Amino acid sequence: MQRRHRRAHTVIWTGIAVVIPIMLIVIFASVPKLPADAPAVRLDATATQGDKQP
Amino acid sequence: MSLSYKPVIWNKTKLIYDAVMLAGIFIYILIFLRLGPVISSALRDTDLPIQRMRAFGSLALLMLTIVLAIGPLARIDARFVPLLYNRRHFGVMTAITAATHAYYVLGWYFSFSPTPQLTALFTSNTSFTSIAGFPFELFGVFALVILAILAVTSHDFWLSFLTPPVWKAIHMSVYFAYAAVILHVALGALIDRRDLALAFLSLGGLATLCVLHLIAGRRETSADAAASKKAPEAPWVIVGDVSEIAEGRAIIGMAQGGERIAVFRSKGGLSAVSNICSHQNGPIGEGKVVIGFITCPWHGYQYRPEDGCSPPPFRERIRKYRLRLEGSSILVDPEPLPLGTKVEPLAILAELSPAAAAPKNGGTV
Ligand code: HEM
Ligand code: FES
Numbered sequence: 001m002q003r004r005h006r007r008a009h010t011v012i013w014t015g016i017a018v019v020i021p022i023m024l025i026v027i028f029a030s031v032p033k034l035p036a037d038a039p040a041v042r043l044d045a046t047a048t049q050g051d052k053q054p
Numbered sequence: 055m056s057l058s059y060k061p062v063i064w065n066k067t068k069l070i071y072d073a074v075m076l077a078g079i080f081i082y083i084l085i086f087l088r089l090g091p092v093i094s095s096a097l098r099d100t101d102l103p104i105q106r107m108r109a110f111g112s113l114a115l116l117m118l119t120i121v122l123a124i125g126p127l128a129r130i131d132a133r134f135v136p137l138l139y140n141r142r143h144f145g146v147m148t149a150i151t152a153a154t155h156a157y158y159v160l161g162w163y164f165s166f167s168p169t170p171q172l173t174a175l176f177t178s179n180t181s182f183t184s185i186a187g188f189p190f191e192l193f194g195v196f197a198l199v200i201l202a203i204l205a206v207t208s209h210d211f212w213l214s215f216l217t218p219p220v221w222k223a224i225h226m227s228v229y230f231a232y233a234a235v236i237l238h239v240a241l242g243a244l245i246d247r248r249d250l251a252l253a254f255l256s257l258g259g260l261a262t263l264c265v266l267h268l269i270a271g272r273r274e275t276s277a278d279a280a281a282s283k284k285a286p287e288a289p290w291v292i293v294g295d296v297s298e299i300a301e302g303r304a305i306i307g308m309a310q311g312g313e314r315i316a317v318f319r320s321k322g323g324l325s326a327v328s329n330i331c332s333h334q335n336g337p338i339g340e341g342k343v344v345i346g347f348i349t350c351p352w353h354g355y356q357y358r359p360e361d362g363c364s365p366p367p368f369r370e371r372i373r374k375y376r377l378r379l380e381g382s383s384i385l386v387d388p389e390p391l392p393l394g395t396k397v398e399p400l401a402i403l404a405e406l407s408p409a410a411a412a413p414k415n416g417g418t419v
Pocket of ligand 1 (some may be wrong): 112195243
């Protein structure tokens with residue numbers, strides 16, 4: 001009973017330690033960047049070229 | 055222990071624990087709302103409801119990180135065991151803090167929307183195919199639902215109603231709630247603005263928790279792998295020497311692939327019981343004998359050394375094992391006896407007793 005519990009623990013934490021950092025890297029890498037010729041003064045800091053307006 | 059169920063059986067330790075926790079929460083929120091805007095110009099430029107939302111959100115994340123660190127810390131160093139004692143109140147307060155955060159989110163972000171607030175929460179962002187634009191709120195909702203379920207089922211009534219294995223399995227979903235919170239924060243606030251403190255709290259916390267849990271897990275696995283030596287007559291195992299056990303303490307042994315067994319020494323006698331507490335599977339062998347009862351180090355459940363039963367009116371029971379002495383070596387039959395079987399403590403011969411004055415080992419694995 002305890003052995004199974006410990007094994008589940010190890011599996012879950014190994015999974016978190018591997019999967020979440022990869023997801024974070026993908027997330028931060030996919031944040032749209034401002035194009036080099038973007039105007040200096042903008043109303044919103046994050047919207048960029050290619051962002052669809054609703 | 056469980057005789058009848060009361061909402062909370064208060065005692066002095068729990069009161070102190072909760073008082074310190076509530077004071078910590080109060081001070082955090084106070085400092086965030088008073089000092090935060092002074093230190094951070096970004097925070098100064100936001101409105102009070104947003105500041106409150108951020109104060110409670112970051113506090114919920116901090117509390118969740120701490121509550122998840124307590125388990126492995128207590129396995130790594132016994133000095134953290136007192137934090138385990140009332141961990142469930144900590145968990146419930148974490149859920150309440152997170153719900154307060156969500157309350158401020160709903161009250162502010164969607165209060166001017168023409169659709170009802172809850173509908174707006176689920177429909178205002180539907181970029182399910184985008185990565186960075188994914189509706190991060192959903193991760194928050196998922197985590198909050200899990201935290202709420204765990205808070206509601208945290209009571210011992212549910213523990214005995216669901217049985218400890220099922221209850222433990224359900225409560226392990228807190229790890230998925232934590233993973234969801236990290237994604238919630240990364241996709242929401244961290245992408246939105248450069249917030250060093252929040253990045254440290256979320257990403258530093260994630261790294262710390264992974265390291266702590268994996269270290270604690272590795273220790274347990276290697277302890278499990280180092281099974282006790284086999285005695286000549288199988289299936290008996292040699293768990294150690296009488297001189298290794300201090301008075302009132304235990305050593306822990308186990309057969310290959312089996313569960314751990316604790317051998318306690320008390321008043322010149324030896325008793326072997328399961329190392330697994332019937333409350334929440336705490337490590338009984340790391341506890342001690344208190345006024346004649348084997349006492350679990352986690353929440354203090356007590357068992358009689360001779361039959362593994364809690365004293366009346368309580369009804370908890372743990373298994374007993376057969377014991378033998380060969381010289382000063384302690385041999386245990388890893389086949390458990392039926393629950394409630396009475397086995398008188400095995401007397402330690404007088405000539406072995408003086409060795410107890412200088413125990414080599416406090417009893418931990
Ligand atoms: C119904 C559930 C939830 C909703 C709707 C929700 C919504 C939000 C929103 C809208 C933000 C603002 C993001 C931004 O600034 O761009 C936020 C931030 C945050 N949330 Fe949640 N959340 C929920 C649950 C949770 C839970 C359960 C936790 C943690 C245990 C949490 C932790 C945080 C943190 C740490 C932040 C960042 C605070 C900051 O800006 O400093 N949230 N959440
Ligand atoms: S696990 Fe709670 S008292 Fe043993």
